[in-house]
Amino acid sequence: MAFENIIVEQKDRLQYITINRESKLNALNQATLKELHVAITDAFTNSQVGGLIITGSGQKAFVAGADISEFALLDVEGGTLLAREGQTNVFDLIENGPKPVIAAVNGFALGGGLELAMACHIRIVSDNAKMGLPEVTLGLIPGYGGTQRLTRLVGKGKALEMIMTADMITAAQAYEFGLVNYVVSQEELLPKAEELLNKMLLRAPLALASAIKAVNAAAAPGVNGFGVEIAEFGKCFATEDLKEGVSAFLEKRKPDFKGK
């Protein structure tokens, strides 16, 4: 599939997905969401890709939200479908994916933009970034998982404050709230994301997938996260990577993981 709204670039085992609608502050229209679904699904199944960095084009915005121009004609059914398909095909896909995904937030991350960043496993933001869920200013609420993921990340009180005031917060506030992992300058943003992802790519890939599953289970309603951890821990013993990791430790050498 030829992409018109995103750019996909491979750098060794690391893949960049850049949302590329700079003139619209990288707002997520439905075409962009479809492309993200295809690119992310491909990345998760492509053995040449170890992990992803998602960022936005330009210096101003990561993603300034869902594309508001597409809301005007929706009815209840259309709105429900938009949220359900978006959540399933992009946001949940990322969060539950088997490979690490880092959001490199290079500016405004509003509405669907913050929701996209929150679906990623790690968030690194530049010091000019502004974040918020301003949907109530439009007569809406977040629909791509924002009410759930923000609450999990910052707690109910702060989540309700951010959602009900619609206020934007600074990178420093986001760090203080535990919403983001690192705040760096714009120049340092991609190097920091690469440094972190490259470190993860030295680790056992199947163990990373198990770690994502087990940690996600901590916040999944009705799921016994401890049980998921036990099952994932046990599954590791079927992998060649575990044998390699243990042998490498005992032989005092670096492991060479194959993701098997």
Ligand code: COA
């Ligand atoms: N959907 C559609 N278009 C958007 C958009 C969005 N979420 N966010 C920005 N754009 C477009 C603007 O309409 C404008 O397009 P135009 O040049 O064709 O008029 C362009 O991107 C630049 O945005 P502009 O508003 O002129 O930039 P600014 O620097 O004055 O303001 C923001 C930046 C982020 C504060 C402002 O764009 C904004 O509030 N965007 C909407 C944020 C939002 O509510 N997101 C949640 C959606 S659910």
